Amino acid sequence: MDIGVETVAVSGSNGGPDPFGIEPKSTILGPDDALSGKLQLKSGGQILGNFSGQVECDGDLWIGSEAHVEADIRSDRVTIAGFVRGNIVASSRLKITSTGRLEGDAKVGALVVLEGGVHHGVIRVHPEGVPEREDKIVVDAASRPAPVAIRSVPDPVGRVRKMWGEFF
Numbered sequence: 601m602d603i604g605v606e607t608v609a610v611s612g613s614n615g616g617p618d619p620f621g622i623e624p625k626s627t628i629l630g631p632d633d634a635l636s637g638k639l640q641l642k643s644g645g646q647i648l649g650n651f652s653g654q655v656e657c658d659g660d661l662w663i664g665s666e667a668h669v670e671a672d673i674r675s676d677r678v679t680i681a682g683f684v685r686g687n688i689v690a691s692s693r694l695k696i697t698s699t700g701r702l703e704g705d706a707k708v709g710a711l712v713v714l715e716g717g718v719h720h721g722v723i724r725v726h727p728e729g730v731p732e733r734e735d736k737i738v739v740d741a742a743s744r745p746a747p748v749a750i751r752s753v754p755d756p757v758g759r760v761r762k763m764w765g766e767f768f
Contacts (some may be wrong), residue, residue: 631666650764665699687721691730694723706732 624754626645629635634650644659652669655661665743667682678690678698686693688706696702698716707730713719 629667630666663700678704689730 607710610639626643628639628641628645629647629649629651631648633648636652638654638655641655641657641659641661644661645657646662646664647655647667647669649650649666649729650665652670655669655673655674655675657678659675660677660679660697661673663669663678663684664683665681667684668684669684670686671684672686672688673684674689676690677692677695679695679697680702681697682699682704683688683701685703686707686750687704688702690706690708691712693696695704695705695711695712696714696719698714700714701718706723708723708725709727709730711723711725
C-alpha cells in the first residue's frame, strides 16, 4: 500500500495535555502491518511492523524489536530495537538497543549503543548540533600538496609493555 503523506498528532486521553507530563507515543504501524511511502509525524511514533520509504518525525521515533524498516529517517530522537536499513539523521540522539541493528550511515547529536547493538556504516556525532547541509570542499589537482614520504614509527606500545613487564 503506497501513501503520499501521513500526518499523525498525539494528545492526552481527554483531548488536552497529559496530566502526568508524559507525552504518549502513538503506534504508527502495528506488528502485523506493512506500509511503504513517505511518513511525516508531527510528534512521536512507533513502527512495530514493516515499513519502506522515508520517515520524518518531529519527536521520538521508536523502531520495535520485531520491526523491519528500509527507509531514510530524519527525527529528533530515534531508538532502534529492530532492524533498520537506511540513513538516519537524529538531531538529538540515536539509541541502538541490545536487539537493534542499523545498516546505514547516521548523523546524530549523541549516540548510545547498548551491548549487543549492531551498526554497519558511518556515524558522525555532532554534539554542537547536526548541520542542515554539508558543504562540499572541491580540491583541484594543481592545489594538492606534493606526496610525502612515509616512514615507519617505532612501536611505543611495545616499549611501554616491555617497561611495565620489568615491574610486574
